[in-house]
Amino acid sequence: MGETDQNLNGSQYFEGVEKLLEIWFTRTDGKTKNCDLRSIPRNKWENLLQIVHCEVISFSSNEQVDAYVLSESSMFVSKNRFILKTCGTTTPLECLEPLLVLVKQHAGYNAYEDVFYSRKNFKRPDLQKSPHRSFDHEVELLNSIFKDGQSYCLGDEDSECWYLYTLHPNIVPSSDLTRSDQTLEILMSDLDPKVMSIFTKAKSSSAAEATKKSGIDKLIPSMRIDDFLFDPCGYSMNGINKAGYYMTIHITPEPDFSYVSFESNIPQSSYKDVISRVIETFKPGKFVVTVFANQASPAASSAHEMEKLSRFGPWVQGDIQFCRLNNYDLTYTFYSKFPS
Amino acid sequence: MGETDQNLNGSQYFEGVEKLLEIWFTRTDGKTKNCDLRSIPRNKWENLLQIVHCEVISFSSNEQVDAYVLSESSMFVSKNRFILKTCGTTTPLECLEPLLVLVKQHAGYNAYEDVFYSRKNFKRPDLQKSPHRSFDHEVELLNSIFKDGQSYCLGDEDSECWYLYTLHPNIVPSSDLTRSDQTLEILMSDLDPKVMSIFTKAKSSSAAEATKKSGIDKLIPSMRIDDFLFDPCGYSMNGINKAGYYMTIHITPEPDFSYVSFESNIPQSSYKDVISRVIETFKPGKFVVTVFANQASPAASSAHEMEKLSRFGPWVQGDIQFCRLNNYDLTYTFYSKFPS
Numbered sequence: 001m002g003e004t005d006q007n008l009n010g011s012q013y014f015e016g017v018e019k020l021l022e023i024w025f026t027r028t029d030g031k032t033k034n035c036d037l038r039s040i041p042r043n044k045w046e047n048l049l050q051i052v053h054c055e056v057i058s059f060s061s062n063e064q065v066d067a068y069v070l071s072e073s074s075m076f077v078s079k080n081r082f083i084l085k086t087c088g089t090t091t092p093l094e095c096l097e098p099l100l101v102l103v104k105q106h107a108g109y110n111a112y113e114d115v116f117y118s119r120k121n122f123k124r125p126d127l128q129k130s131p132h133r134s135f136d137h138e139v140e141l142l143n144s145i146f147k148d149g150q151s152y153c154l155g156d157e158d159s160e161c162w163y164l165y166t167l168h169p170n171i172v173p174s175s176d177l178t179r180s181d182q183t184l185e186i187l188m189s190d191l192d193p194k195v196m197s198i199f200t201k202a203k204s205s206s207a208a209e210a211t212k213k214s215g216i217d218k219l220i221p222s223m224r225i226d227d228f229l230f231d232p233c234g235y236s237m238n239g240i241n242k243a244g245y246y247m248t249i250h251i252t253p254e255p256d257f258s259y260v261s262f263e264s265n266i267p268q269s270s271y272k273d274v275i276s277r278v279i280e281t282f283k284p285g286k287f288v289v290t291v292f293a294n295q296a297s298p299a300a301s302s303a304h305e306m307e308k309l310s311r312f313g314p315w316v317q318g319d320i321q322f323c324r325l326n327n328y329d330l331t332y333t334f335y336s337k338f339p340s
Numbered sequence: 341m342g343e344t345d346q347n348l349n350g351s352q353y354f355e356g357v358e359k360l361l362e363i364w365f366t367r368t369d370g371k372t373k374n375c376d377l378r379s380i381p382r383n384k385w386e387n388l389l390q391i392v393h394c395e396v397i398s399f400s401s402n403e404q405v406d407a408y409v410l411s412e413s414s415m416f417v418s419k420n421r422f423i424l425k426t427c428g429t430t431t432p433l434e435c436l437e438p439l440l441v442l443v444k445q446h447a448g449y450n451a452y453e454d455v456f457y458s459r460k461n462f463k464r465p466d467l468q469k470s471p472h473r474s475f476d477h478e479v480e481l482l483n484s485i486f487k488d489g490q491s492y493c494l495g496d497e498d499s500e501c502w503y504l505y506t507l508h509p510n511i512v513p514s515s516d517l518t519r520s521d522q523t524l525e526i527l528m529s530d531l532d533p534k535v536m537s538i539f540t541k542a543k544s545s546s547a548a549e550a551t552k553k554s555g556i557d558k559l560i561p562s563m564r565i566d567d568f569l570f571d572p573c574g575y576s577m578n579g580i581n582k583a584g585y586y587m588t589i590h591i592t593p594e595p596d597f598s599y600v601s602f603e604s605n606i607p608q609s610s611y612k613d614v615i616s617r618v619i620e621t622f623k624p625g626k627f628v629v630t631v632f633a634n635q636a637s638p639a640a641s642s643a644h645e646m647e648k649l650s651r652f653g654p655w656v657q658g659d660i661q662f663c664r665l666n667n668y669d670l671t672y673t674f675y676s677k678f679p680s
Contacts, residue, residue, distance in 0.1 A: 139498060150496040150659075157491045158479060307664075319490075322662035324647075 015122055016252030016259025017187070018073050018087045019132065021096075022116040025080050025109035035108035037077050038066055044102050045075075051095045053129075054086055060226040064244025069228050069236050074248045076238070080109070085263070087250060091129050093117070093141050100145075114327075115146055115167040120187050120288060121160065123257060135163045154321045154332035155288070162187075162288055168326035180296040181328075184271050186262040186278050190285025196253035200233035210235055215281050220247050220266060220274065260284065269298040270305055276312055279335075286336035287315070292328050303331040314338050355462055356592030356599025357527070358413050358427045359472065361436075362456040365420050365449035375448035377417050378406055384442055385415075391435045393469075394426055400566040404584025409568050409576050414588045416578070420449070425603070427590060431469050433457070433481050440485075454667075455486055455507040460527050460628060461500065463597060475503045494661045494672035495628070502527075502628055508666035520636040521668075524611050526602040526618050530625025536593035540573035550575055555621045560587050560606060560614065579604075600624065609638045610645055616652055619675075626676035627655070632668050643671040654678050 026032055049055055049070065058069035068075040072090050076083040082099070086092050103109050117138065122128060131137035139151045146167045155161035195214065197203045204210040207227035211217050216237060217225060223239030223246075230236075235251040247264035260282045268274065275289060291306065293299035303322045310317045315335040323330045366372055389395055389410065398409035408415040412430050416423040422439070426432050443449050457478065462468060471477035479491045486507045495501035535554065537543045544550040547567035551557050556577060557565060563579030563586075570576075575591040587604035600622045608614065615629060631646065633639035643662045650657045655675040663670045 143498070149498070151498045152495075152661075153493045153497060155492075157493060158483070158489070317664075320662075320664045321492075322660075324657075324660045 012254075013124060013127065013257060014088060014252055014254065015124060015127065016087055016250065016257065016261070017120045017122050018085045018250065018261055019090065019092050019119045020117070020185075020263075021082075021084045021092050022114075022183075023082045023099075024113040024115075025082070025103060025107065026111050026113040027109055028111045032080065032109070036079050037082055037103065037107045037109075038079065039108075040077075040102050040106040044106065045077075048095050048098055048102065049075075051098060052084070052086055052092050053090045054088075058226050058228055058238075060224065060238060060240060062224070062240055062242060062244075064242070065240050065246060067226060067238040067240050067246060067248075069226055069238055073236060073250050074238050076246055076248075078244065080113070085248065085250075085261075087252070089127060089129050089132075091132065093131060093138060096141075096145050112146065112167065112169060115142075115149065115165075116292075117142060117165040118163060118290075120162050138163075139165055150325070152323060154290075154323065154330075155319050155334055160286070160288060160319070160334050162290060162332055164330070166325055166328075170326075178296050180267060180294065180298065181265070182267055182291070182293040182297040182299040182302075183263065183265050184274065184299075185290045186275060186287055187290075188260040188262070188279070188282055188284035188287040189258065191253075191258040191260055192283035193255050193258075195281070195283050196251070196255065196258050199229065199235040199251045199253040201229065201231050202233075204229060207235065207237070211237060216249060219249075219262075219277050219281065220264060223247055267298045269301070271299065271302060272305065272309060275309075279312060279315060284315075286334070289331075289333045289335070291331045294328050300329065303329050306331045306333050309333075311335075311338075353464060353467065353597060354428060354592055354594065355464060355467065356427055356590065356597065356601070357460045357462050358425045358590065358601055359430065359432050359459045360457070360525075360603075361422075361424045361432050362454075362523075363422045363439075364453040364455075365422070365443055365447065366451050366453040367449055368451050372420065372449070376419050377422055377443065377447045377449075378419065379448075380417075380442050380446040384446065385417075388435050388438055388442065389415075391438060392424070392426055392432050393430045394428075398566050398568055398578075400564065400578060400580060402564070402580055402582060402584075404582070405580050405586060407566060407578040407580050407586060407588075409566055409578055413576065413590050414578050416586055416588075418584065420453070425588065425590075425601075427592070429467060429469050429472075431472065433471060433478060436481075436485050452486065452507065452509060455482075455489065455505075456632075457482060457505040458503060458630070460502050478503075479505055490665070492663060494630075494663065494670075495659050495674055500626070500628060500659070500674050502630060502672055504670070506665055506668075510666075518636050520607060520634065520638065521605065522607055522631070522633040522637040522639040522642075523603065523605050524614065524639075525630045526615060526627055527630075528600040528602070528619070528622055528624030528627040529598065531593075531598040531600055532623035533595050533598075535621070535623050536591070536595070536598050539569065539575040539591045539593040541569065541571050542573075544569060547575065547577070551577060556589060559589075559602075559617050559621065560604060563587055607638045609641070611639065611642060612645065612649060615649075619652060619655060626674070629671075629673045629675070631671045634668050640669065643669050646671045646673050649673075651675075651678075 054072040065078040149167040207229040227237035239247040252259040319334040394412040405418040412428045489507040547569035567577040579587040592599040659674040661672045
């Protein structure tokens with residue numbers, strides 16, 4: 001994202017690292033046929049996003065999913081899944097209570113099937129707004145709303161790590177026990193300045209030009225792309241396809257704090273090729289890969305795959321951690337360039 | 341351990357959960373033939389343990405290892421490996437600097453090959469002495485002495501979890517690159533009161549009687565046992581065998597905060613049977629299993645084994661996490677009794 005909103009020793013700092021909230025809704029009586037998160041009116045979403053300190057700047061949709069490009073990252077709304085991914089100094093957890101009211105009033109759900117809140121460690125936690133200055137505070141807020149969530153820190157707590165809060169209440173019936181679900185995230189830092197320069201108004205006259213020049217359009221074919229180039233720099237895109245899968249990329253190109261995130265829920269039995277294409281496109285100095293996959297997912301064995309991917313060309317695997325959650329397996333891996 | 345040293349709502353509280361320090365020493369020039377930690381005089385160890393707030397209460401040894409039962413848990417000293425495991429409100433990290441001086445002066449080592457500091461979450465962190473009230477403070481101290489350590493939290497940060505600080509400096513030559521090493525820990529809470537009553541002076545007239553009555557002597561055959569029964573309750577034992585392997589068990593039997601720890605470095609391709617024997621002996625409500633194994637160890641595939649052990653009779657696997665460290669693989673698993 002291109003907007004800089006903090007002062008760091010006289011120069012502008014922007015936290016590219018996103019806070020990612022994903023909630024699956026259901027009903028305690030299992031009767032979800034007529035429930036739909038997309039019944040929540042647009043102006044209600046806009047009011048909600050004010051609380052988060054961001055706004056809608058572009059919109060695309062198909063039969064499966066509504067995709068919003070935000071001033072700080074993205075929001076995806078489908079029948080029973082809500083995804084809010086926001087960077088900078090946004091406050092997504094502040095919108096939880098009003099969100100739950102909206103969901104009951106307009107969408108007909110009355111329970112959570114799965115809740116995930118995750119983020120990489122911030123470069124500058126001190127610049128965040130409360131409760132986002134520490135994961136402990138975030139968990140405190142989450143636990144005041146959801147009961148019995150679990151919180152994890154994967155990776156080296158003292159340098160590169162990734163936090164997760166998750167909740168899977170066993171008391172509610174699953175709206176679709178056999179649904180296959182998976183999410184791949186690639187969180188990249190210290191990126192190649194030449195690649196990053198594409199995502200500036202100085203080098204690209206439009207978002208479409210940046211998308212094409214960088215090769216983003218070739219990362220996952222068949223995605224309909226809604227992209228945005230910020231002034232003077234920064235880039236966001238959402239891609240959705242007819243099967244209801246999404247991808248989203250957000251780019252903070254400034255050399256002092258460059259950061260790129262890639263996320264998608266496309267089902268694949270191996271993510272090796274997608275990861276290769278993404279890192280060869282953006283050329284990070286280091287990156288974190290997280291893979292969530294449930295038992296019904298083609299990616300269910302991704303943990304064992306990641307274990308074997310000890311390097312991608314010049315990028316060497318450091319930490320690898322595997323975590324079995326209630327109905328998802330999670331793999332966290334950290335790679336960095338081999339010191340040359 | 342039987343000593344109670346804190347006041348909790350009028351009744352005595354004792355923190356059974358241990359702080360575990362394990363350091364492997366080497367020399368930067370690789371010349372370790374004449375180095376030996378057992379050259380450090382006994383009175384020097386005793387002075388060192390004063391800093392930790394504990395003392396030696398029993399001693400056994402063989403050609404491979406010196407084993408000390410302490411007023412709060414145990415210490416094992418072999419040629420190049422130091423293990424200090426202490427419970428209660430001891431302060432083992434306070435002895436690090438003087439330890440390093442002793443090691444240089446008397447044992448001839450000048451570098452670390454591997455450093456591990458680990459512990460389960462305390463039940464009452466507020467009763468600990470600085471820097472043990474939080475893992476962050478412990479890491480701060482460790483990083484002021486060792487450089488570039490990594491710190492992890494495995495398990496649910498908000499309920500049952502286990503912390504690890506580890507360091508494997510790549511700059512020093514390994515004294516024995518092909519050495520096989522492994523450690524199994526089973527950290528048990530909410531134990532069967534009937535079993536726990538064995539470890540009281542009221543029910544057992546001697547440590548030997550408690551060892552036999554409980555079946556501790558049958559957990560790992562071939563171990564020479566040095567056991568101690570505290571007054572009025574509490575139990576500690578060290579076992580060592582001729583091959584240099586050890587086991588150690590520490591028991592806090594009080595119903596309000598019962599806790600038992602089991603630890604051993606015996607090499608096995610599967611720990612399933614040992615774990616079964618231990619939990620059937622002590623009957624915990626819940627327990628954490630950690631397994632460290634390096635590539636040369638027969639236990640190298642223990643991570644994949646633990647993944648498959650989804651239950652031990654009534655004990656059901658909750659969290660499982662796997663973490664690949666520099667030269668060790670680590671598996672963390674949490675089990676609790678199936679709600680009946």
